[in-house]
Amino acid sequence: MSIATHLYGQSLAARLLDAAAGRPVQAYLLVGPARTGKRLAAQLFVQALCCSFRDDPPCGACESCRAVAGGYFPDWHLWEPDPTKKKRTIKIEQIRHIQRLSAQHPLAAPYQVLQVNEAQAMELEAAQCFLKTLEEPAPHTIHLLVATSTVGILPTILSRCQLVPLHLVPAATIAGELQTHFGSGREQAQDLAVKAQGRIGWAIASARNEEPAASTGDNVADWPEGRLDATRLAEKWLQRSPEELVASLQHFQRLLYAKGVQNEGLSWAGLEALQLCEGAIADLQHFVSPKLTLEVTLARLAKVAAEVKQ
Numbered sequence: 001m002s003i004a005t006h007l008y009g010q011s012l013a014a015r016l017l018d019a020a021a022g023r024p025v026q027a028y029l030l031v032g033p034a035r036t037g038k039r040l041a042a043q044l045f046v047q048a049l050c051c052s053f054r055d056d057p058p059c060g061a062c063e064s065c066r067a068v069a070g071g072y073f074p075d076w077h078l079w080e081p082d083p084t085k086k087k088r089t090i091k092i093e094q095i096r097h098i099q100r101l102s103a104q105h106p107l108a109a110p111y112q113v114l115q116v117n118e119a120q121a122m123e124l125e126a127a128q129c130f131l132k133t134l135e136e137p138a139p140h141t142i143h144l145l146v147a148t149s150t151v152g153i154l155p156t157i158l159s160r161c162q163l164v165p166l167h168l169v170p171a172a173t174i175a176g177e178l179q180t181h182f183g184s185g186r187e188q189a190q191d192l193a194v195k196a197q198g199r200i201g202w203a204i205a206s207a208r209n210e211e212p213a214a215s216t217g218d219n220v221a222d223w224p225e226g227r228l229d230a231t232r233l234a235e236k237w238l239q240r241s242p243e244e245l246v247a248s249l250q251h252f253q254r255l256l257y258a259k260g261v262q263n264e265g266l267s268w269a270g271l272e273a274l275q276l277c278e279g280a281i282a283d284l285q286h287f288v289s290p291k292l293t294l295e296v297t298l299a300r301l302a303k304v305a306a307e308v309k310q
């Protein structure tokens, strides 16, 4: 097997990573729009680097491959912005941790992989510290940056990373992959492929019913172009647990981000909607009544959507 066997719709990235797994360099940047498969690509790359079988890795079945897939592999470390903070950034303390680990030897595999998700959100101080870490290479340590854009990443960091681009995937390709690998019928595959707007990761998760909003038919995907019936949506969402509500709001945020990436920037309405979602998630996490939170948030979202249409 190879990375290309499992990374659907991203043949260029898969080819680059398959080639890199044999003789990895010090740092990689996986860059592409939200929900296009970056994190899966990162996981497959770590498996390929650490797989016990060196012929055409990853095998997917050895102890290392299974531990990576299960998220408990000791030589794979992950950092990302603190989800509980309003301002989602990578902080200097997180990079200092990376710097300390960087010099250490891996425990179980030939390499240790230090991965930073949402790398474009590194604070300046953190980025400068990360650059220093890259300037002191350790032969057994591979740095893996994952980002939605190269904007916001220091050019001096970029120049030290091998770029692995992931793209929005054509609808016909998404539909084909859903039918071939995920058991979708023709109609469902085509429907999801259109809604995905290139985001194959979203389409696959939806086909597997892993997306709470998609699987229950909420029409927020088209916001603000689509209608947002706040009362009806509130009634439906209120049947969910607070955890599911947070997941639904986060899903909506991802859709907004994806739309922003496609349009090279979020509209003011998109930004306002993101802020409303942030506030609602914070309220839910601080045990404010879900009913109250939803009624207020959805009504405001509907208002923003209505203003856009005028």
Ligand SMILES: [Zn+2]
Binding pocket: 050, 051, 052, 053, 057, 058, 059, 060, 061, 062, 063, 064, 065
């Ligand atoms: Zn393996």
